[in-house]
Amino acid sequence: MRHEVGTVKALDGIDLDIYRGECLGLVGESGCGKTTTGKAVIRLHDPSSGHVYYHGKSSENAAPVDIAATGKSTLKHLGIRSKLQMVFQDPTTSLNPRMLVKNIIAEPIKTQERLGSRELEQRVIDLLHLVGLTRDHLLRYPHEFSGGQRQRIAVARAIATDPDFIVLDEPTSALDVSVQSQILNLLKSLQQRLKLTYMFVTHHLLVVKYISNRLAVMYLGKIVEIADTGELFSNPVHPYTLALLSAIPVPDIKGKQRRIVLPGDVPSSVNPPTGCRFHTRCPFAVERCLRQEPLLEAVSHGHLVSCHRKRDMQKLVMYKFGQKRIGSRA
Numbered sequence: 001m002r003h004e005v006g007t008v009k010a011l012d013g014i015d016l017d018i019y020r021g022e023c024l025g026l027v028g029e030s031g032c033g034k035t036t037t038g039k040a041v042i043r044l045h046d047p048s049s050g051h052v053y054y055h056g057k058s059s060e061n062a063a064p065v066d067i068a069a070t071g072k073s074t075l076k077h078l079g080i081r082s083k084l085q086m087v088f089q090d091p092t093t094s095l096n097p098r099m100l101v102k103n104i105i106a107e108p109i110k111t112q113e114r115l116g117s118r119e120l121e122q123r124v125i126d127l128l129h130l131v132g133l134t135r136d137h138l139l140r141y142p143h144e145f146s147g148g149q150r151q152r153i154a155v156a157r158a159i160a161t162d163p164d165f166i167v168l169d170e171p172t173s174a175l176d177v178s179v180q181s182q183i184l185n186l187l188k189s190l191q192q193r194l195k196l197t198y199m200f201v202t203h204h205l206l207v208v209k210y211i212s213n214r215l216a217v218m219y220l221g222k223i224v225e226i227a228d229t230g231e232l233f234s235n236p237v238h239p240y241t242l243a244l245l246s247a248i249p250v251p252d253i254k255g256k257q258r259r260i261v262l263p264g265d266v267p268s269s270v271n272p273p274t275g276c277r278f279h280t281r282c283p284f285a286v287e288r289c290l291r292q293e294p295l296l297e298a299v300s301h302g303h304l305v306s307c308h309r310k311r312d313m314q315k316l317v318m319y320k321f322g323q324k325r326i327g328s329r330a
């Protein structure tokens with residue numbers, strides 16, 4: 001007999017706008033809900049409640065469609081499913097090892113339109129060129145490629161349906177460091193060329209700094225801070241963001257900053273802490289934090305923070321850690 005032992009609320013009360021043409025970075029520790037957010041946004045996960053509104057590139061005047069509340073067949077009929085794609089962390093597992101590259105990339109095109117075999121093959125070759133591969137790669141299997149090349153194939157498959165929006169879930173984390181920047185540059189150039197909107201999921205702050213124009217920081221299923229990338233790196237406010245930024249190595253010895261080491265582990269999302277979810281690890285927690293949940297509120301234009309003590313954070317950091325700011329040189 002099956003019985004429910006608990007509910008994992010992987011995401012809770014996330015309110016997020018993603019603007020056309022931008023790359024929104026999503027960072028946070030393992031298990032905080034980044035992948036779940038990405039999948040919910042493109043309806044690879046069915047959220048138990050909430051809305052995900054899609055405006056679309058070509059529907060300037062059309063009413064937004066609630067992706068979370070629309071049946072999957074209707075989404076397909078409206079041509080929305082093919083506009084939302086995802087690239088996963090590990091191309092070794094995300095590509096079918098028994099399929100030729102030609103078929104891997106042709107498959108999503110075939111679900112969308114009927115093309116003759118010549119035309120279809122030419123479309124696949126064009127996509128291979130776009131990601132830096134050639135027609136010589138058409139008749140090979142995924143295992144005959146390097147990790148970086150496999151990720152290029154995964155990117156070609158993702159852009160095959162002419163999408164508007166792509167969730168990039170740690171697309172460089174499984175790759176050799178030397179190849180990571182090549183894939184990042186490829187993603188950047190494709191974004192401009194194809195006018196794509198990205199959500200870039202990672203726990204690597206320097207990667208996200210390079211590619212994202214805006215950054216959201218997640219902790220235990222909630223967004224705790226969101227701002228333009230430059231603003232977030234130079235004026236971080238939430239104690240969790242401060243801890244993440246303080247962990248980035250700084251080359252300048254004179255300007256060496258103190259690392260904020262968070263005590264304990266990330267609490268379980270089955271039974272998250274009351275009030276502010278971060279209070280069990282926060283160096284600045286006060287009694288109010290245990291009983292009242294902070295709202296995500298503006299500290300400046302476009303910079304939102306969820307912390308009761310956000311207005312005093314600079315003074316608190318100075319008092320506790322003896323330094324004016326954290327993260328500005330990262």
Ligand SMILES: Nc1ncnc2c1ncn2[C@@H]1O[C@H](COP(=O)(O)OP(=O)(O)OP(=O)(O)O)[C@@H](O)[C@H]1O
Nearest residue numbers: 008010028029030031032033034035036037203269
């Ligand atoms: N299929 C599932 N069944 C039960 N719990 C799940 C499932 N998928 C995810 N979770 C839980 O949901 C929470 C968020 O998981 P998610 O994979 O979104 O985290 P993440 O931030 O992407 O982590 P990582 O950086 O390790 O990829 C975690 O507590 C995880 O254990």
Ligand code: SF4
Nearest residue numbers: 276279282289307308
């Ligand atoms: S609300 Fe309180 S516990 Fe939460 S981050 Fe702010 S100071 Fe820390």
Ligand SMILES: [Mg+2]
Nearest residue numbers: 034035036169
């Ligand atoms: Mg993940």
